[in-house]
């Protein structure tokens with residue numbers, strides 16, 4: 001009699017961890033096989049963990065649980081789901097439900113969690129609650145870990161909740177994210193004046209690489225209270241000037257005022273055809289420490305509301 005084998009899939013979406021038993025199927029999809037007609041076929045002793053080998057009785061392919069059909073298709077399954085979802089340009093609960101119902105059950109558990117994570121994120125919530133001026137974009141990222149593989153779902157949203165761009169990426173480099181944001185911005189009538197992100201440090205490079213004057217608002221997750229850092233970025237022919245306004249802990253007090261630390265840093269631009277240092281070399285690093293030197297002397301009172 002045929003026996004079904006299962007593998008315990010462990011996944012993580014941001015801080016949420018889950019697990020699910022998935023049937024082990026032949027990964028040989030290129031030849032039309034996704035057979036469950038498989039047998040255990042000894043252990044691979046050439047690898048330290050000596051994983052269990054399986055062989056497909058239909059096509060003869062030998063594989064491991066972690067290279068079975070599910071893992072082969074997971075990235076394209078997530079991509080396909082997101083593509084169908086964002087095709088309409090908005091995150092819509094009915095569409096999510098509809099799409100989850102027709103995707104395969106083990107994948108849909110992960111997809112459901114990803115959608116919940118996106119909806120729960122501070123940046124997305126803010127996008128939902130912000131009145132429309134057409135001048136703000138929100139960048140949200142969701143960390144997806146399936147067994148030992150990582151992905152990041154980067155989503156760019158406008159104030160009117162339109163999904164301007166998204167991508168499932170393996171690495172979150174400044175170059176990769178800038179490309180996603182740049183393409184998203186091209187869909188707007190004019191570049192947004194304000195970009196809101198979380199505190200992932202790469203965004204500091206991304207907003208400068210966009211190469212126009214803007215305000216970057218970073219929401220600091222680590223802090224138990226809502227904590228923002230506002231960077232005003234100005235491009236001059238040869239340098240980029242950044243004014244940092246960091247909010248102190250108790251920002252939203254009764255009087256509707258908050259304490260800030262203000263500091264400025266400069267970064268030389270790399271001008272093509274001129275002698276100089278390469279991008280990302282000493283110049284940019286040297287200046288960074290000043291962002292942390294928010295000395296109490298420089299603190300001043302500012303109104304919050306005006307910033308948004």
Ligand SMILES: [Zn+2]
Pocket residue numbers: 026027028033034035056057058059060061
């Ligand atoms: Zn097979």
